[in-house]
Amino acid sequence: VTLAEVAAHAQVTAITVSRFLREPALVAPATAERIREALERTGYVPNRQAGQLAGGRSNMVAAIIPSIANSIFAETVQGLADALQSQGLELMLASTGYSQEREAEQLRAVLGWFPRALAVTGRRHSAAALALLRDAQASGVPVIEMWDQHADAEGFAQVGFDHEAAGRAVAQHLLERGHRRLAYVDSGVAEDFRARERGDGFAAAARAAGASVLRLAAAPGDAFDAGRAALHSLLGTAPAVTAAAFANDHFAAGALLEAQAGAVAVPQRLAVAGFGDFALGRQLRPSLTTLRPPRQAIGLETGLRLIEAVRSGMPPQGCALPWELLPRQSTADARAGGGSGRRPGPAGAQ
Amino acid sequence: VTLAEVAAHAQVTAITVSRFLREPALVAPATAERIREALERTGYVPNRQAGQLAGGRSNMVAAIIPSIANSIFAETVQGLADALQSQGLELMLASTGYSQEREAEQLRAVLGWFPRALAVTGRRHSAAALALLRDAQASGVPVIEMWDQHADAEGFAQVGFDHEAAGRAVAQHLLERGHRRLAYVDSGVAEDFRARERGDGFAAAARAAGASVLRLAAAPGDAFDAGRAALHSLLGTAPAVTAAAFANDHFAAGALLEAQAGAVAVPQRLAVAGFGDFALGRQLRPSLTTLRPPRQAIGLETGLRLIEAVRSGMPPQGCALPWELLPRQSTADARAGGGSGRRPGPAGAQ
DNA sequence: TTGTAAGCGTTATCAA
DNA sequence: TTGATAACGCTTACAA
Numbered sequence: 001v002t003l004a005e006v007a008a009h010a011q012v013t014a015i016t017v018s019r020f021l022r023e024p025a026l027v028a029p030a031t032a033e034r035i036r037e038a039l040e041r042t043g044y045v046p047n048r049q050a051g052q053l054a055g056g057r058s059n060m061v062a063a064i065i066p067s068i069a070n071s072i073f074a075e076t077v078q079g080l081a082d083a084l085q086s087q088g089l090e091l092m093l094a095s096t097g098y099s100q101e102r103e104a105e106q107l108r109a110v111l112g113w114f115p116r117a118l119a120v121t122g123r124r125h126s127a128a129a130l131a132l133l134r135d136a137q138a139s140g141v142p143v144i145e146m147w148d149q150h151a152d153a154e155g156f157a158q159v160g161f162d163h164e165a166a167g168r169a170v171a172q173h174l175l176e177r178g179h180r181r182l183a184y185v186d187s188g189v190a191e192d193f194r195a196r197e198r199g200d201g202f203a204a205a206a207r208a209a210g211a212s213v214l215r216l217a218a219a220p221g222d223a224f225d226a227g228r229a230a231l232h233s234l235l236g237t238a239p240a241v242t243a244a245a246f247a248n249d250h251f252a253a254g255a256l257l258e259a260q261a262g263a264v265a266v267p268q269r270l271a272v273a274g275f276g277d278f279a280l281g282r283q284l285r286p287s288l289t290t291l292r293p294p295r296q297a298i299g300l301e302t303g304l305r306l307i308e309a310v311r312s313g314m315p316p317q318g319c320a321l322p323w324e325l326l327p328r329q330s331t332a333d334a335r336a337g338g339g340s341g342r343r344p345g346p347a348g349a350q
Numbered sequence: 351v352t353l354a355e356v357a358a359h360a361q362v363t364a365i366t367v368s369r370f371l372r373e374p375a376l377v378a379p380a381t382a383e384r385i386r387e388a389l390e391r392t393g394y395v396p397n398r399q400a401g402q403l404a405g406g407r408s409n410m411v412a413a414i415i416p417s418i419a420n421s422i423f424a425e426t427v428q429g430l431a432d433a434l435q436s437q438g439l440e441l442m443l444a445s446t447g448y449s450q451e452r453e454a455e456q457l458r459a460v461l462g463w464f465p466r467a468l469a470v471t472g473r474r475h476s477a478a479a480l481a482l483l484r485d486a487q488a489s490g491v492p493v494i495e496m497w498d499q500h501a502d503a504e505g506f507a508q509v510g511f512d513h514e515a516a517g518r519a520v521a522q523h524l525l526e527r528g529h530r531r532l533a534y535v536d537s538g539v540a541e542d543f544r545a546r547e548r549g550d551g552f553a554a555a556a557r558a559a560g561a562s563v564l565r566l567a568a569a570p571g572d573a574f575d576a577g578r579a580a581l582h583s584l585l586g587t588a589p590a591v592t593a594a595a596f597a598n599d600h601f602a603a604g605a606l607l608e609a610q611a612g613a614v615a616v617p618q619r620l621a622v623a624g625f626g627d628f629a630l631g632r633q634l635r636p637s638l639t640t641l642r643p644p645r646q647a648i649g650l651e652t653g654l655r656l657i658e659a660v661r662s663g664m665p666p667q668g669c670a671l672p673w674e675l676l677p678r679q680s681t682a683d684a685r686a687g688g689g690s691g692r693r694p695g696p697a698g699a700q
Numbered sequence: 701t702t703g704t705a706a707g708c709g710t711t712a713t714c715a716a
Numbered sequence: 717t718t719g720a721t722a723a724c725g726c727t728t729a730c731a732a
Contacts, residue, residue, distance in 0.1 A: 002725060013703060018727065028701060043485065048462040049399040049408070050725035053708050058399070068427055074419040081418075081445070090459060093443050095431070109440060112398040135393065224633045250629075257633050279600075280630065283574045283607050352709060363719055368711065378717060400709030403724045 001042045009038035061306060062092045062110035063119040072276055076299035083303025098191040104128040117142045117306040123153055124193050142309035142316045144302045149320045157318035159302045163194045166291055167201025169325050170245045170273050175209050177333045179243035179271060182206045183214040185230045187247040195247040202245055214238050218251050227254020249274035249281045249290055256284050271331040286329030294321040351392045359388035411656060412442045412460035413469040414453060422626055426649035433653025448541040454478040467492040467656040473500055474543050492659035492666045494652045499670045507668035509652045513544045516641055517551025519675050520595045520623050525559050527683045529593035529621060532556045533564040535580045537597040545597040552595055564588050568601050577604020599624035599631045599640055606634050621681040636679030644671040
């Protein structure tokens, strides 16, 4: 069913129906009524390809994330979709599997749809991807990098937070509780740059305070199992370590469960901290100290800023979003009487 | 950059470049080389809207799922995306938030892109959605309903499994272990029809064996908390119940954790079974008996069958995919020495 | 308030 | 092996 057929039913021409669809106020009430009926009877569905080709712009925003299956990004996507939907924009999603090569590929694929705006994850891109992003931005397509907030930005707006600072905060938390021999368990995924940066911040803060830091990488495969294995290798090879931070809550939860099974006292023998604030962490005993990233807010804010950029024609603005350190039982101070409450991260315009 | 500009660079006309892009073998080697160079130099990106408008068909498959954030569907989407990608098809994703109304809306939105094929979740649709799906199918767009496999199909191919049978299998498992007073904790989401059907099957099998079944609904909000609360209300209002099945592993895990905290012996005082085989279930002590649905296989198989339908022009075929009951410690027979091994579900063509 | 004409960037068809 | 021409279904710009 095309516009022309609907128009025939309503005894007008196609352009009038098109106009009614976009600006109903511009057609006479009687005509509008006939068009409404015709639309109903024919079950007309506007052809987006044709509309966007003729109009010269799409109503689609493309987002590229590392993994759909990672729940942390699922919430970001949800926030993004919510923001866009309110403006009648559609979301096209692509995932890279944490591969820079696939990022460029996926970028090329979505660019063929000529999206109205672009959201990518992180600030590290292959040369090919970077070139595509720059071209897009140069041709007026707003681009936002999600989840990051770092000085070495490549000229794109960033909506996220500083992962090194987050890592430092976790270290600080452990240092304040008297720990001097720390460990950081990295993600097994080499391309999870943000986890690595949190580790960098963690290590830097610890060393600055005169503490030692052992870094090891989690095994690939099931994250719980990897966390369990990491606990063993930690206790085996570095028995002096008294506190460990993990790249995410799944690793940390695995370690907690293994500690439970092996009668390793947490936090007395080993304090444990995670990242991400996954729902499970609050349920475990001891409950898991973690850092809550603004998972959904990143998506929502990205959406709002892209919309604004589209509307105004100006490049989008980035911003730092606050995270929150959630001290719980797994790092409770064995000497004193527990945690010191919540500690919000920094926020403010870029 | 348009095809015409590339063509000018290569000293041919647009159609030759277009041909080179689709069937390189059809252009002379020397010309091909010039075109390749021109493509490179100009950084040409094909305009999908124009291509699909002219070609009369898209290379996009649309999938509609209840929730992106639900990990169970994330794996299905992954499988689907993998299958499609191998054929150069792109995936457009829409989520409904378990609302039938939004399903029709989202369906209308994606139909505007004239997808090559359509994958929806489940067999229950609003009248509006049903009409859209029928129209699509009638106009030659293959449609598959994922996750379901039921006799009252509305004429669409189904790739999934029979949830009543899955529910019956869980009940059977508990009955075999001597339980006669059972409970089923439904999902708090009223529109999760599949969880309800599993409950129906569970209840039917239990009653057929002369056992009693109490059904209650989990509270909305955090699933772990809902599981904890469900355990309490179960122990409080129905102390005679000796085994409980939950609509998903998160509820069940919450119950397990609460039982642990409250010194309720599992499985001795209460046997607990879940659904979904989430990674956590294997980690808990007692480990969680669950039923593993073919999460990823559903997506993969749907993709393959849609591709085949597109290729052949015939309507897609559905199929039943096997699930697996995973008996673990949370339902171990207190009388005997443990579980009886894995029990695969039924499989075969529809 | 409605309509006409042109064109968006590509592909199908047919011709050379 | 390459090209000319005519769509595809819609919107923009302008005219009536």
